[in-house]
Amino acid sequence: MASNQAGILTPPASGPRGIQSIEIGYRILVAIQMGPGAVALKDIAARAGVAPSAAHNYLVSFVRTGMVKSDGRGLYRLGPSLAALGMTAARDVDHFELVRVAAVELAEETGLGVAVVIWSNGPVILINQAAVRGRIFDLRNGPVEMLHTAAGHVFAAYLPASAVLPVLVRELETDGLAVTQAEAQARLERIRRAVIDRGYSVVELRTLPTYVAVSVPIWNTHGEVAYGLTITAPMSMLDTSPGSAQIRALREKGRELSRLLGAPAERWAG
Missing domain, CATH: 1.10.10.10 (Winged helix-like DNA-binding domain superfamily/Winged helix DNA-binding domain)
Structure with missing residues (x-):
């Protein structure tokens, strides 16, 4: 739509x-x-x-x-x-199917790879839809990093700090970086501010240096972030500026899903 x-x-x-x-x-x-x-x-x-x-x-x-x-x-x-x-309708609607169909539609509209990510003590890819036009890698379901994924930054921006700080510290320690609590909070605040100011997250994928991912939040009826909706492509194929057709399509799909999930109007209107 x-x-x-x-x-x-x-x-x-x-x-x-x-x-x-x-x-x-x-x-x-x-x-x-x-x-x-x-x-x-x-x-x-x-x-x-x-x-x-x-x-x-x-x-x-x-x-x-x-x-x-x-x-x-x-x-x-x-x-x-x-x-x-x-x-x-709320009792009868299958939210998983609703989100899955939206991922397929977004992949068809943009020609890019699409993933739907949930939070379970860290980001977890729940649904992935391969790129329609090829040349883009196929994501796999399962846990992914928070610090180095676009959906991870969405959750870091909108979930309570008590939920995401331990994950942030754990991932930094895995990378061999020991940080104080204050340093971890400062890093989290930088991620939050970047996502909130832009309205979506942009992350260059560490595992694939020439690829970039962009993610938007999908909100539930309580006004809480329920999913991260992500598009992924080589940097040369994805324009991450706010006015690009790909970003507009992603944001419109995120707003549509938020509305259908019953999110408060301020999360999707306009």
């Missing part, structure tokens, strides 16, 4: 013919989901890319069905009927 100028995910133009009004209604619901809190009609319309009068007509029906709640001041929230549907 792509995002419109308001940051709302929109379905692809190609594919089977559907019912446009349902798709517009979906965009309106996502516009409310973006929050924060109750959202004004004019903001809903702008985010959904429709006229305020059209948005109002949809909202009237959504309020009648309980999918949206109005506070009577022209502000709207998602309603109890939608919450009930969401709770049922």
Whole structure:
């Protein structure tokens, strides 16, 4: 999926013919989901890319069905009927399959290798998707380093220091570097700041010096980082600047997954 100028995910133009009004209604619901809190009609319309009068007509029906709640001041929230549907869906959705399909889509869109990484006393590759266009090595599932992987830097940036500092110290000691607690904390802070300032991590792979990896966080319903979503390629094939098509595709996929996993809107909106 792509995002419109308001940051709302929109379905692809190609594919089977559907019912446009349902798709517009979906965009309106996502516009409310973006929050924060109750959202004004004019903001809903702008985010959904429709006229305020059209948005109002949809909202009237959504309020009648309980999918949206109005506070009577022209502000709207998602309603109890939608919450009930969401709770049922949450029980039925296979998150692993959701993330796996997203990795395949990202590999097809960028032509690069894609990995999904979790944290289990260190980064662990859960899913890897080989590059569609070849010439890029195939990652293997299993534990990887934190200090020398892009997903490792994502976890270092957003997990509590108590979880990542012992891993950082252990990896430095494995490299033959003894550091004090203060030195370890300073190194962790440099990693955190680089990732937070950029919005994603960029790491040149130590095991393959001519390769670079870029990773973004995927957030869960509690606003905690659940996965690192990573693309990998030779340096000559991957433009790591914020405006590159590859980075935009990665970040949009990370935001889409975060939204589908129920993350707070501030983690994915816009």
